[in-house]
Amino acid sequence: MKWQTLLLSFTLATFNITVFAGGENEAQVIIKKFEFIPQQITIKRGQTINWENREKRQYHSVWFEALGEEEPDYIFPDENYEREFKETGTFPYRCGPHPRMTGTVTVTD
């Protein structure tokens, strides 16, 4: 086996482990072209949502303003933002710099 092949196998194995670690307890929302995709997401209580910024240059934020929270740090391209939801309910959020970018998280039992 060539060294490159070994390295590739190792990389793939690592990647699989990463995907597995995300697992069933994590849901994903993509941020692209000034949109949260999907805009509405339903998860189970105790699950975590991982927002991933896939823009080329634009930063965004995931701000649960209606909960009376401060705006969190911006998410730059290729960065993530994670949040665990421990209570059921419907939680609207928006992007701080772009008020028209909105999303909703619904948490069920």
Ligand SMILES: [Cu+2]
């Ligand atoms: Cu934004």
